Amino acid sequence: MALTPYPAGDFPPTPTAIVTGAASERGIGRATANRLARDGWAVAVVDLDEAASQEVAAQLAREHGVPALGLGVDIADEQAVVAAVRRIDEELPQLVGVVNNAGISSPTPFTEVGTEEWKRVFDVNVHGTFFVTREAVKIFRRRSLGRIVNVSSASAERGGGVYGRAAYSGSKAALLGMAKTWARELGEYGITANSVAPGSIDTDIMGGRLSDERKEFLLQELPVGRVGTVEDVAGGIAYLLGRDGGYLTGVTLDINGGSHIH
Numbered sequence: 001m002a003l004t005p006y007p008a009g010d011f012p013p014t015p016t017a018i019v020t021g022a023a024s025e026r027g028i029g030r031a032t033a034n035r036l037a038r039d040g041w042a043v044a045v046v047d048l049d050e051a052a053s054q055e056v057a058a059q060l061a062r063e064h065g066v067p068a069l070g071l072g073v074d075i076a077d078e079q080a081v082v083a084a085v086r087r088i089d090e091e092l093p094q095l096v097g098v099v100n101n102a103g104i105s106s107p108t109p110f111t112e113v114g115t116e117e118w119k120r121v122f123d124v125n126v127h128g129t130f131f132v133t134r135e136a137v138k139i140f141r142r143r144s145l146g147r148i149v150n151v152s153s154a155s156a157e158r159g160g161g162v163y164g165r166a167a168y169s170g171s172k173a174a175l176l177g178m179a180k181t182w183a184r185e186l187g188e189y190g191i192t193a194n195s196v197a198p199g200s201i202d203t204d205i206m207g208g209r210l211s212d213e214r215k216e217f218l219l220q221e222l223p224v225g226r227v228g229t230v231e232d233v234a235g236g237i238a239y240l241l242g243r244d245g246g247y248l249t250g251v252t253l254d255i256n257g258g259s260h261i262h
């Protein structure tokens with residue numbers, strides 16, 4: 001897309017954000033895409049299923065009146081990511097944000113996890129995030145403005161979650177280190193990098209909604225007295241990505257209702 005007349009480093013009126021993993025119906029990515037569109041962002045929906053991504057993009061454009069593009073991409077596929085980010089740059093307004101939300105979980109205990117499962121978790125959660133961010137940063141640097149948010153997990157901080165085990169926690173811990181390093185290395189280009197570390201959020205990632213029994217169990221450890229929603233996480237991401245978030249970098253926002261306080 002042709003460069004806008006806005007001075008380098010200034011937010012354009014309609015910034016674009018890439019949200020990976022944004023097609024899942026009840027997921028954090030989709031809620032984030034909706035929240036950002038509501039805040040006036042153009043959104044690139046990047047998920048495995050092309051038709052589902054296009055459907056979400058059409059819904060965002062219809063309900064929020066913002067430009068939106070849906071792309072079917074496996075973020076672990078380097079060439080597919082390069083092509084997708086190029087298309088986003090050509091077809092949407094100035095790219096300002098990337099939300100590295102796409103991820104897969106692994107409930108397998110360490111003594112049982114196989115090489116294939118371990119590698120796939122890192123291929124998607126870590127290498128996919130690396131590919132998407134590397135391509136986005138090339139574009140951010142042109143206009144001296146960029147915001148990166150990694151969706152990590154409380155599981156990374158406390159050594160396993162209520163569901164995710166070593167492969168998942170290890171991959172999510174990598175995201176925390178990557179964001180902190182980007183914060184240091186990319187600040188001089190007007191780029192911030194932060195993470196969110198959600199606790200248990202009621203989505204489909206664990207193979208279905210939380211049962212009442214499970215919720216009851218989780219509530220025992222939750223000072224706020226309720227299980228987290230996708231909107232709770234989307235609000236935190238929107239803050240880190242938005243105009244007011246410019247003085248936060250290298251930060252991890254614990255969106256966990258107090259389940260893990262450190």
Ligand SMILES: NC(=O)c1ccc[n+]([C@@H]2O[C@H](COP(=O)([O-])OP(=O)(O)OC[C@H]3O[C@@H](n4cnc5c(N)ncnc54)[C@H](O)[C@@H]3O)[C@@H](O)[C@H]2O)c1
Nearest residue numbers: 021024027028048074075101102103153198200201203205
């Ligand atoms: N739900 C929770 O309790 C919780 C807690 C902490 C962190 N998280 C993280 O939040 C993020 C979103 O999870 P969710 O709970 O909304 O789950 P979800 O399964 O609803 O959404 C994940 C999305 O990522 C997409 N995806 C998976 N692999 C992909 C790939 N290779 N390329 C592109 N897209 C891919 C899926 O198609 C799906 O749309 C994940 O990174 C997850 O680890 C979730």
